[in-house]
Amino acid sequence: MSPTPAATAPLDVLRGALRDAAQAVGGDGHVGDRATLERPKRDDFGDYATNVAMLLAPVVGGPPRDIAGKVGEELQARLGPLLDRVEVAGPGFLNLFLSDAWHTAALTSVLAAGERFGGGGAEQPERLNVEFVSANPTGPLHVGHARNAAYGDALSRIFAFHGHEVVREYYVNDFGSQIARLAESVRARARGEEVAEDGYQGDYVQAIANAIPDAATMELDPLGQKAVALMTERIRESLHFFGVDFDVWFSERSLHEPSASLGGQDPVTHAFATLADLDQTYAHEDALWLRSGQHGDDKDRVLVRSSGEHTYFASDIAYMLDKRERGFDRLLYVLGADHHGYRARMAAAYEALGGDVASLDLLIMQFVHLVERGERSSMSKRSGEFVTLDDLVAEIGVDAARWFLLQRSHDTTIDLDLDLAREESAENPVYYVQYAHARISSVLDKAGADRVAAALGAEHAGVALHPAEKALVKKLLAFPAEIAEAAERRAPHRIATYALEVAQTFTAFYRDCQVVGAEGEGVEDLRLAVSVAARQTIATSLGLLGVTAPETM
RNA sequence: GCCCCGAUAGCUCAGCUGGAUAGAGCGUCCCCCUCCUAAGGGGAAGGCCGCAGGUUCGAAUCCUGCUCGGGGCGCCA
CATH class of the missing domain: 3.30.1360.70 (Arginyl tRNA synthetase N-terminal domain)
Known part of the structure; x- marks a missing residue:
């Protein structure tokens, strides 16, 4: 790079x-x-x-x-x-x-960078860990997770393009009481019984039960593990279809099992020992507490209950320590809005483990409301009739789903208009951008590959530029700074906004400037070159959002 | 009570580490296919940037205090 x-x-x-x-x-x-x-x-x-x-x-x-x-x-x-x-x-x-000379020199620099144009700008490349989604494997992903997935993935793509090294990570909560509850729910279904009041009610529970031959008679613990494995696999497939693939699927359960790299100790015990060495914990009323209050949290937090059970927070800390020991420069967590209450304790834990909170990013995603025919349909998880990621994708497609989830800042709640997202016309911004890309492809196709290659090799000195050409060149030149902003401010939506602007600027150029067959010495060369640069920039932008850039539409 | 997020055009939202006459999409209204994709384009209307102070040559942007909306505050996960 x-x-x-x-x-x-x-x-x-x-x-x-x-x-x-x-x-x-x-x-x-x-x-x-x-x-x-x-x-x-x-x-x-x-x-x-x-x-x-x-x-x-x-x-x-x-x-x-x-x-x-x-x-x-x-x-x-x-x-x-x-x-x-x-x-x-x-x-x-x-x-x-x-001058025109400055603009043509600018265009040449864009083309010289090729596919790398806009990338590699990170002044201090870092090794980043981005944890996102991390939904409990006790049910399918819903629309909120979809936003989290699209955001975490786009952010990761932007980081990587900017020059950072990124590891995408999913924390699988395959340990604890909710797994037992899932197992009980599955067993009840397998036996044709009603699921308990506090169990999981969705239809998918029956599907899991059907997929496990001995579900009605198995012990709860192995049944829970089996159910979690099936659910995790289903989640992995949904995400993959959505264009999101993780590098690491980290098992919470593994934190409680002996680890060879820790000399047979389990990671949670290792974390407790580490915290004890740093004098960050103390015993009080038969429980083990973390001195989180000393690190900006409202109060100290329990790691081991008086009953002897570990809290989920103990797992979180062990996991955090594991990440730290894997040597990342920065840890990023993409959390749902309902988790913002954990920010303070997560930051406190990070400090307690000896970290500098400046290298910790706790990003909070706001909610998604689906709107159809002008009405909001809230996704209540309790009732079991929430909209899943799979439903959303089936309804509006991956490209539209990702675009609509990414076009707004992560810290604002969004109303996703399903009717508009389904619209396959210029009223739909994602189609508008894709259409611009297809249209450029069509123009270049019409000119022919040889002609385009010749144009890219031509000197553009001395050609007078049309205002629309200058405007497009300057819009393209803004790309590297947009990437930097999007990365530094963790704001993929800026790329969506930018892509739309490039598409609009190109469309104005297309309207005002005949490309193929343009009259004047070197004019067609220049316009073909501008077109190639614009297509490249749109394709890269869409790629960073995980949206396809079609050649034809 | 405390904490987080939001408040900008009829709707959904950009812009926010200070800059000149505040932007986009949708919606509404008018107009345009002898021309490289009309899946398009041109134009119009539409705004006390929630309220009140403060900082500044300059504030939608920064600070303080309010108001309203959403969410969160367990030895649950």
Whole structure:
């Protein structure tokens, strides 16, 4: 993942010139880095605009507009023919109008990066562990899990593309009282009896019972394990069909079994010993407590009950310690909104184990409401009539499901409009983006592979660009920064927003600029090249979301 | 009571580590297929950015306090 050479990345050239210019007029060097360099809302404000003069004003003294003028002169001297002109505007903005030559050089840099365009930008690559979904294997995945799965997976894809090393992990809660309850429910079904009040009521329980020959007569413990194995496999298949595959399926049960790597000790005992060494636990009223209150939690938490049983929290800590000992730079947990109450104790546990909470990310997913014909259908898990991931996919397809679950920020509740998601038309944003990709493919197909190859090898110097072409090139250039933002802010929805914008910008270009058969020296070459770059960027964006990029529709 | 999330166009939501005249999709209304995919495009209407203070040259964005909505606060998992 070699990053795009700084010398040829046009935005880096601009940034560098801006930094130098700021320094030349008296800045301390940092001002140039803090200054914005962004696409203004209006075209007559130039290709890019910077607030550098307003930041310099308090440092060097004097009216911002005067300073902007000086910075402009410095920039012009440094950028020469790449910069057509500058304008000082408003309270002291400096608007930059870049030349055709700059735009074509930018396009060339995008094409040179090829499939890697936008990726590999992580300044400090890290080894990341992303735990997500981790739904109890006592029932099928529902729509909330689907959001969690889509988010965790897209985030992982973005991290990897950005240059990090990612391990996707699913924690299987195959231990504890809910497994016994599942076993009892399965056995009841196998015997043709009613499931107990506090048991699992769904139809899938009968399916599990049917799949285990001796379910009616087996001991509860092995029956529970068998049921969990079947349920876990079903979950794994659902996720795989949804485009989500995990690297590690971590068994909670294994935390309570002897481990060879711990010299025969079990991980929970190992964790207790580790915490004891750090003086993070104490005994009180026959129970073992973690000093979580010292690490930001509301109070201390029990690890071993007075009855001698371990709490689930004990497993969580042992698991967390296991991850730490596997050597990750950062642990990420994608948790459902109903788990936010555990944030404080998880963070406390992390600190108690000697970790720095700056390397722990506890991400909370907000809820999903399904909307059909304008009405909300809440997914009540109790009643057993919740919508499953499989149902959702059967209803609207993987692409639409992933798109609609990912297009909004993870910390806002979303209303997923099933009618709109089912719509196979431009009213549906996911189809709109896919259509743009298919349309580009069609144009390139019409031109022919040889023609496209020739266009990619052509020099574009001297070709005058149409405003729509410039707009598209600049939209594409924003991709690396979008990836960085999406990764750093754990915000895959930014990629969805961006993909839609690229599709819109391409569509405007397509409307205004005939590609195949365009008149003028080198114009068709340039437009084919722009098209290739746009298709690449859309395909990469969709790929990061786990949505397909079809050649034809 | 305490904690988390939200409040932006009729609806669903971007924008939020401060910048110029606040955006998209849907919905509504008008218009456009001799032209590389009309699964498309052009245009219009539509906003005290929840309320009140504060910081700043500048606040949807940052701080404080409220209001409303959603969720969570067990030696359950």
